[in-house]
Amino acid sequence: MCESAGLEPVGRVTQRLAHPHPKHYVGRGKLEEIKERIALDAIDVVVTDDELAPRMQATLDEEMKLKVVDRTAVILDIFAQRARTHEGRIQVELAQYEFTLPRLRTIWEEFDRTGGGIGTRGPGQTQLERDRSRIRRRITQLKREIERVRQHRQRVRRRRRQGGMPLAALVGYTNVGKTSLLNALTSPSTQRFSKAAPRSPQARTADAPFVTLDPLTRVMEVDGGQQVLVSDTVGFISKLPHALVAAFRATLEELSEADLLLHVVDITDERAEQCADIVRETLGELDLADKPTMLVLNKADNAPIGDVLALLDRIKRGQRENELEPVVTSAETGEGLGILKAGIERWVSSRSPRVHVVIPYERSELVDLFYRRGHPARTGYSERGTEIEGTIPGSLVRVFQPYFDVRPRSGQGEDGPLPDRRLG
Ligand SMILES: Nc1nc2c(ncn2[C@@H]2O[C@H](COP(=O)(O)OP(=O)(O)OP(=O)(O)O)[C@@H](O)[C@H]2O)c(=O)[nH]1
Ligand SMILES: [Mg+2]
Incomplete structure (x- = not known):
């Protein structure tokens, strides 16, 4: 993620603690170790793998004499880089402001303390008030705009509903191959019987987190000619910032309309099971834990068959009540796509x-x-x-x-x- 945000990682420091240290995140000894490392390796940025409370962030900046960036800021930065559409942009901007607002005070307090402030209401204070009200106004504006987007999406969904086509939504950890699957499932070679209109260009995929920010919906034809809508959406990640979940409500609401979730798992990832659990948790937070869900174990072309079978076995044992029979696929080679479609068809027929x-x-x-x-x-x-x-x-x-x-x-x-x- 740091690389995606334009940073060049030089090392990683870890510490096992029951809770982050309330003042400086890591313990005192570890902090000194990091400070030495900063001097030794001429480091300019330190990134923490958790969101930092504003006070903690200020303390760390001061101790380390450089910019400390937290996990949320990195994720927001990547989102901001990737946002292409109006909807994506305003949602990211809202998330950024919601994240910045509570942190403004510490920024300006710092300014006051280092000589910027005279008396009790120094220039920092008034500037702070001005910044704050400017940001609050913008937040209100953005929320109004996003509400409009939400209502538009709702209308589109409602029209779709009247069309009666079932909707399957691809969900999963970021970079597992959701968009690649959407492309593969709706590409002409798998749609031999489709009389559909000229095809839209392939959706963008890349080996990087959060490539997709906007939901995209396409028509897929399963055996027997039944049409099913398939939609793609933003990927999940562990410790997904709350500001983002809130800001991306219009996008994520698309999932609540889905009749079936296709939960994609990257089986080449050694943390595949943890990632799947994080996705399940996030779905729970979005009130989607009970939706019928099919696990799609993707990137099978890149994993030894033994590992695939072992994972499949473990996943089946931990299968939840709302989860259907898992399938193994490769968006790259097309392996398993027929079985996935047949599974979707069976499910469509049963409802x-x-x-x-x-x-x-x-x-x-x-x-x-x-x-x-x-x-x-x-x-x-x-x-x-x-x-x-x-x-x-x-x-x-x-x-x-x-x-x-x-x-x-x-x-x-x-x-x-x-x-x-x-x-x-
Ligand atoms: N070997 C292999 N690579 C795959 C497969 N499916 C996707 N990939 C690669 O995995 C990377 C991520 O694929 P995407 O389709 O962009 O993943 P995504 O889940 O949409 O990711 P985000 O939108 O960023 O959350 C790309 O480099 C793909 O080429 C597969 O079945 N096999
Ligand atoms: Mg994608």
Whole structure:
């Protein structure tokens, strides 16, 4: 991560403590050791692997006579570098300000103490007040903007829902191959039967953390022609800064709409299991712990088969109730993608989505089918045909898909709650 943030690591110092030292993070002896190292190796930046309380940060800066940067600042920096879209940018900016605001006081207190302040209300104090209110104003502005983005996303999702297509979301630790899988699953070679429109370019992947910040959704066709939406999103990491989770709510909310989570694990990572647990924890914090989830053990091309099987075995033993049969894949070689798709297909067939269909009068056998196999909640007749709202078995989604009602609902404010529409 330090490299991704543009730093050149020269070494790592560790210490085992039950709790970080309240004043200077590491113990006194370790601190002296680090100070010696700084002088010896001409180090200009020290990075801590935890978020530092503002006071702690100030103490460390002073002790080490250089800039101490914490884990959160590094992650925020990488996010800021990567943010390409408007949505990504404003979310990162909000996270940065939320992170900076409580730290401003210490910055200016430091300024006062080192001679900047005269009396009790030195220039530092007034500058601090000015900075603070400027940042607060910007935070309010950003939050308003993000709220707009959120509502827009909600509308898009709602429209999608009316289309009735199931949504599978790729989640996982950063750099495990989520975007590569999205590309592989929706690429033409795996979509031989697709009559889909010209394809969008491949989404960006790279061997670095947080390459993807914006959720991207594509249509995938599984066996039998059923279409499933697959979305990609920002990767997780241990000790994901709270400011980021809060700021990226609009992006992460996309996950709550998913019908199925594809939890991708990098099996070549020696910490694969810990990473999987961190992802499970993060999903828990986002209230997604109970979503149906399929573990996807990726990068199989790069791991000895023995290791893969051993990991698969351990993962199966620790499988949670909401977790389906895990699959082993390689986004690189395409290995296992067929099995993954078949798994998704099986899952899609086993659930009963709620749909709204408009069946032309000349296809009345489909109305019969809906009544025999599904659960119609409301039926009505219009100039377009028989309109039915209700649930159908997943295996019939393909049959009814051409008749899904995808018209924008007229006369309704798009922001309002889904109208409880009477048909007929
Ligand atoms: N050998 C091998 N490498 C893979 C595989 N899948 C992805 N990679 C590589 O792993 C790196 C990360 O892939 P991405 O698809 O960007 O990973 P991601 O999970 O989207 O990462 P973030 O968006 O940064 O969180 C890239 O260098 C990929 O080429 C695979 O199946 N096998
Ligand atoms: Mg990605």
